[in-house]
Amino acid sequence: MPTSRQVQLVRRPTGAPTAADFALVTVDVPPPAEGEVTVRNSLVSLDPYMRSRLYSAPGYAEPYPLHAALSGDAVGTVVASRAAHLPEGTLVRSTHGWRESFTAPAAEVERLTTAGLAPADHLGPLGLPGEAAYVGLFVVAGIRPGETVYVSAAAGAVGSVAGQLAKLHGCRVVGSAGSEEKVEWLLDELGFDEAFDHSDGDLEVELAIAAPDGVDVYFDNVGGAHLRAALGAMNPFGRAVLCGAMSQYGPDRFGVDNLALVVARRLRLEGFLVQDHAAHRDAFTELVAGHLAAGRLTTRETVVAGLENAPAAFLELFTSGGHTGKVLVDVSGVDGPGDGRPMADAAVN
Numbered sequence: 001m002p003t004s005r006q007v008q009l010v011r012r013p014t015g016a017p018t019a020a021d022f023a024l025v026t027v028d029v030p031p032p033a034e035g036e037v038t039v040r041n042s043l044v045s046l047d048p049y050m051r052s053r054l055y056s057a058p059g060y061a062e063p064y065p066l067h068a069a070l071s072g073d074a075v076g077t078v079v080a081s082r083a084a085h086l087p088e089g090t091l092v093r094s095t096h097g098w099r100e101s102f103t104a105p106a107a108e109v110e111r112l113t114t115a116g117l118a119p120a121d122h123l124g125p126l127g128l129p130g131e132a133a134y135v136g137l138f139v140v141a142g143i144r145p146g147e148t149v150y151v152s153a154a155a156g157a158v159g160s161v162a163g164q165l166a167k168l169h170g171c172r173v174v175g176s177a178g179s180e181e182k183v184e185w186l187l188d189e190l191g192f193d194e195a196f197d198h199s200d201g202d203l204e205v206e207l208a209i210a211a212p213d214g215v216d217v218y219f220d221n222v223g224g225a226h227l228r229a230a231l232g233a234m235n236p237f238g239r240a241v242l243c244g245a246m247s248q249y250g251p252d253r254f255g256v257d258n259l260a261l262v263v264a265r266r267l268r269l270e271g272f273l274v275q276d277h278a279a280h281r282d283a284f285t286e287l288v289a290g291h292l293a294a295g296r297l298t299t300r301e302t303v304v305a306g307l308e309n310a311p312a313a314f315l316e317l318f319t320s321g322g323h324t325g326k327v328l329v330d331v332s333g334v335d336g337p338g339d340g341r342p343m344a345d346a347a348v349n
C-alpha cells in the first residue's frame with residue numbers, strides 16, 4: 001500500500017511550543033473507496049492560528065488531537081479518484097495539510113481554478129490570509145478612498161495583501177515590518193506610500209513621521225506595543241481592526257495603557273474571524289482573483305522544502321524579521337520514511 005509522511009503532535013507544549021512537540025510519522029494511504037479521492041499534496045500552508053490549537057484549552061478552533069496528523073490548508077493534485085467530478089490530475093485545496101498524501105471523501109476537497117493563477121495563490125491571497133485582509137478592510141473597517149490605512153506585520157501573508165488592497169481602493173497606505181529588506185519590498189514592489197522598520201527606533205515616532213496627518217484605519221496583526229502606538233496616531237472616528245496579535249501569542253504580554261483615547265477620539269476597535277464572514281467569500285474571491293489575473297497584486301512566498309522542516313518553519317512564524325510573505329512547505333519531493341520520534345528541540349518565546 002502507498003504510504004505518506006505526516007507531522008503529528010505528540011505532546012502538548014507546556015510553555016512555548018518546541019520542535020520536540022512534533023514527530024514525523026509514516027502512515028498507509030488506502031486506495032479511494034466509492035466517492036473518495038487520493039490527493040498528493042504539493043504545498044502545505046503554515047499559519048499562526050495553528051499555535052493555539054497545540055494546547056488543550058478550548059479556543060475558537062478545536063485543539064489538535066494528539067498522535068494524529070495536524071490539519072491545515074494545502075494544495076495538491078488528485079492522483080486516484082472514485083468521484084466522477086474530480087478526475088485524476090485535478091488541482092484541489094483541502095484542510096488535509098501537514099502531510100504528503102491522503103485519501104478522503106470528495107466533499108472534503110475543493111476543485112481549484114488554474115487559469116492565470118499559481119497553486120500558491122490559493123493558500124495566500126486567495127486563501128485564509130487574503131480573506132482576512134479583505135474582511136478586515138472592507139467588511140469590518142469599511143475603508144474609504146483617501147483614508148490613511150496603517151498595517152502592521154505588513155510584509156506578512158495577511159499584511160502584504162491588506163496593504164495592496166487598501167492601495168488599490170484609493171487609500172494612503174503605511175506599513176511596518178521587521179527588517180530594512182521588508183521595508184524596501186513594501187515601498188519598491190508593493191506600492192506602499194510609507195513604510196518603516198519597527199525593530200529600528202521608536203514606534204510612536206516612526207508612525208508620526210510616516211503618517212503625519214494621522215491614521216484613519218489601523219489593520220492590527222501584531223497587538224501589544226504596536227496597537228498602543230497605532231491608537232496614539234489615530235484620527236477621530238478611526239477604526240482599529242484587530243486581525244491578530246503576533247506579539248502576544250507567547251508568555252510575554254504587553255499592557256496597552258492608552259485605551260482612554262478610544263473615548264476621546266471616538267474610536268472603534270473590532271476583532272474579527274474570517275470564519276464568521278463566509279457570506280463575503282464570493283465577493284472576496286472575485287475581487288482578489290481579478291487583481292491577480294490583471295497583475296495588480298504582487299505576491300511573495302517563503303517556501304521551505306520537505307515536511308521534515310515544517311515544525312521549525314512553523315515556529316519561526318512567531319519571530320520578527322525572518323520570512324517574507326506567505327510561508328509554505330513544498331512537500332512534492334520524495335524522501336525517506338518518518339521515524340515517529342519527537343523532532344530535534346527548538347523553541348520560540
Ligand SMILES: NC(=O)c1ccc[n+]([C@@H]2O[C@H](COP(=O)([O-])OP(=O)(O)OC[C@H]3O[C@@H](n4cnc5c(N)ncnc54)[C@H](OP(=O)(O)O)[C@@H]3O)[C@@H](O)[C@H]2O)c1
Pocket residue numbers: 047048049128129132153154155156157158159176177178179182221222242243244245246247248272273274275317318319320321322323324325326327
Ligand atoms: N482574524 C482572522 O480570521 C485571521 C486570519 C488569518 C490570520 N490572522 C492573523 O493575522 C496575523 C498575520 O498572519 P499572517 O498569516 O500574515 O502571518 P505571517 O505571514 O506569519 O506574518 C507574521 C509576521 O508577524 C511579525 N511578527 C512575528 N512575531 C512578532 C512579534 N513578536 N512582534 C512583532 N511582530 C512579529 C513578523 O513580521 P516582521 O518581521 O515584519 O515583524 C512575521 O513575519 C496573525 O496575527 C494571525 O493570527 C487572523
